[in-house]
Amino acid sequence: MEYLEHIVLVFISIVLINNLVFTKFLGCCPYLGVSGRLDMAFGMGLAVTFVTTLAGTLTWLIDHLFLLGTALEVTRYVCFILVIAGAVQLVEMYLRKFFPTLYEAFGIFLPLITTNCVILGLCLFLNLWQVNDILMAVVLSFGAGIGFTMAICIMAGIRENLALADIPECLQGAPITLITAGLLTLAFMGFAGMIK
Amino acid sequence: MADKQLTVGNTFTAGIWSENPVLRLLLGMCPTLAVTTGTKAALTMGLSVIFVLICSNLVVSLMRNLLKPHLRIMMFTLTIAAFVTIADLFLKAYLPEMSAKLGPYIPLIIVNCIIICRAEACASKNGPWISVIDGLAYGIGFTVVLCILASIREVLSTGRIFETVQVMPGGFVPWAGMAMPVGAFVTLGLMLGLVNLATKKKA
Incomplete structure (x- = not known):
């Protein structure tokens, strides 16, 4: 039971408190680029x-089964990027077959x-946080994705309304998006320290 | 770009000003925002990017005629990953402190859009010489913006630059917000606004 509680806390923490977009600036390109429509x-x-x-x-499995502690550790980045590229290819094929409209929109x-x-x-x-438990790795990965979805959806919602606002000409487009993003991170800082 | 004759001169002006990766193309935002809390970190990051950009551009340009179109991006990423590993190991060995501070942002150069963008837009179409120049130009453009942003943030958040040189007068109250994510986003937003303003006046 205690373990379950821990897992839930980790999930909430990665989604709200240590949200990768707001605290680590990861995924900024799509966050700023694709957030035009909800x-x-x-x-x-x-x-x-x-x-x-x-x-x-x-990648957690590969890291723990093959790479950690062996001389192969230097190939970590190459292995990771290969796995990611493969996974993306999979999603691409799936979308093209079953959701052609979404595929074209992307x-x-x-x-x-x-x-x-x-x-x-x-x-x-x-790897850096030394996650030693496969369930934890899955929860963290899933939570990071949900956190990203939440961040980009909030941003898209704001930008849809921002399109109607009267913005100084030189700040239109990317600059105002960045400033909005800054204010959003300020809001999410309110969650800091909620969970250790 | 494609119609113009590529020369050393116009590649440099494109990389540093008219097609600056950060200010104009909005590429490579995540390292831009994350490592600019200090000028030292920004400079290290910028130099690593220049190194990776030049090497990957050179290799991509040399193998441009051997590439199958659908495997292209894959080969680019693998090339880049190899050079980033070199840069990462180098930093770990000679600048361990800096390497610990930059943490995962060095390996994240692999997915920095600037590098793939240059491989695709320049190196896969041009010879090795112009590709190297192109890598250097866009790398310098990136580094310059990174350093400007980092100096603004470091001076306002600590009153010092390069961690030691005091710039602000004694009674200066550090602006803590500048060291936090919000400072990065807002400063860069305002910088882009200024650049837009400057280009509009000229035109």
Whole structure:
């Protein structure tokens, strides 16, 4: 029971308190680039969640089964990026077959998930935080994806309304998005220290 | 870009000003925002990116005729990952303190969009010489912006630059917010706004 409680706390912590977008700046490119419309943002978030969960778990396994403590450790980054690229390919094929409209809407952004820092960043953090438990690795990966989805959806919601606002000309587009993102991180700092 | 004759001069002006990776193309945002709490970290990051960018551009340009189109991106990422591993091991060996501070942001250079963007847009179409120059130019453009952003944030959050040189007068109250994520986002937002303003006036 205590273990279950711990898992739930870890999940809440990665989604709200240590949200990778707000505290570690991971995934800023899609966060700023694809957050123009809410439905696109949500789809992107789901795709990223799926890939992160898959890639996080797989890279954790590879790291612990083959790499840790052996001379192969130097190939870690190459292995990780291969796993991620493979997972993205899988999602791409699945979407093209079953959701062709969504596939077309994503366009170039889908292959770009490979270079989404949330995913590689999470795989590296799993190693850095010394997560020793497979269930924990799965929960953290899934939570990171959910956290990203939440962040990008909040941002898209704000930007849809921002389009109607009267913004000084030189701040339109990217600058105002960055400033909004700054204010959002300020809001999320309120959660800091809630859970150790 | 494609129509113009590529020369050393216009590659440099493109990389540093008119197509600056951070200010114009908005690429590579996550290291830009994350490592700019201090000028030293920003400079180390910038130099590592220059190194990786030049090497990967050179290799990609040398193998550009052997690549199958659908495996292209894969090969780019693998090349980049190899060079990032070299940079990471180098930093671990010679600058262990800096390496610990930058942490996962060095390996995250692999997924830095600038590098893939340059491999795709320049190195896969041009010869090795111009690709190396291109890598250097865009790398310098990235480093310069990183250093400007980092100096603003470091001066406002600690009153010092390069961790030791005191810039602000004695009674200066450190602006803690600048060291936090919010400082990064807002400063960069305002910088982009200023750049937009400057270009509009010129035109």
